Amino acid sequence: MFxxxxxxxxxxxxxVLGAVLLVLEILAPGVFFLWFGVAAILTGTLSFQLWETSFxxxxxxxxxxxxLSVGSALVGRRFFPNNTSDDTDTPLLNQRTRQLVGRTAVxxxxxxxxxxxxxxxxxxxxxxxxxxPAGARVRVIDAAGGDLKVAAE
Numbered sequence: 001m002f003x004x005x006x007x008x009x010x011x012x013x014x015x016v017l018g019a020v021l022l023v024l025e026i027l028a029p030g031v032f033f034l035w036f037g038v039a040a041i042l043t044g045t046l047s048f049q050l051w052e053t054s055f056x057x058x059x060x061x062x063x064x065x066x067x068l069s070v071g072s073a074l075v076g077r078r079f080f081p082n083n084t085s086d087d088t089d090t091p092l093l094n095q096r097t098r099q100l101v102g103r104t105a106v107x108x109x110x111x112x113x114x115x116x117x118x119x120x121x122x123x124x125x126x127x128x129x130x131x132x133p134a135g136a137r138v139r140v141i142d143a144a145g146g147d148l149k150v151a152a153e
Contacts, residue, residue, distance in 0.1 A: 011051050014044030014061070035076050039068035097143035100125070104153055110134040111150075118150065 009016065021037030043065045050056040092098045105118040111132045118127050118138065129138065129150040138150040 011044050011047030014040050014047055014065070018044060031076070031080070035073040036069050038072045038076075039065055042068050042072070095143075097146065097148060100140050100148060101143055102140060104137060104139045105150075107132060107134050107136045107138060110136075116150075118148070 018037045018040030021033045021040055025031070025033040025037060043061060046064060047056065047061060100120060103120060105120050107116055107127075108119045108124060109117040111127065111129050113131070114128050116127050116129070116132070118125050120140075125148050126146065127138070127140075127148045127150045130152065132138065132152055137153040139153050140148045141151050142149040
């Protein structure tokens with residue numbers, strides 16, 4: 001079935017596959033289908049040149065497509081690296097507790113046995129630190145998970 005479809009469309013089958021893969025990349029971006037689409041289009045371009053030769057059977061075309069897929073993915077990774085650097089103007093954007101380090105607050109509930117609560121903004125935060133009475137002024141010195149570590153101000 002595959003070989004019949006391939007021979008009916010000729011070299012255009014690879015061009016159609018490449019176009020479909022590129023459209024999939026547009027619909028589901030992530031730089032995944034892009035390199036397979038490029039490889040399919042390159043295989044189609046080669047097919048236009050080599051279609052009448054005896055060695056250009058569908059198995060050879062699939063092997064060429066696979067090799068070009070790996071090659072285009074490697075070249076793409078080399079020239080378009082994943083931009084995951086931490087160079088940003090807001091490095092703590094999604095780390096709310098880390099944003100609170102350095103702020104001061106008044107204890108809402110006393111710290112007893114190392115546990116207490118402070119209010120920052122409209123949120124009541126669980127804190128750990130030395131035992132202190134309610135109303136004591138504290139500074140947030142560290143954040144771990146949802147807990148804030150405080151020290152007396």
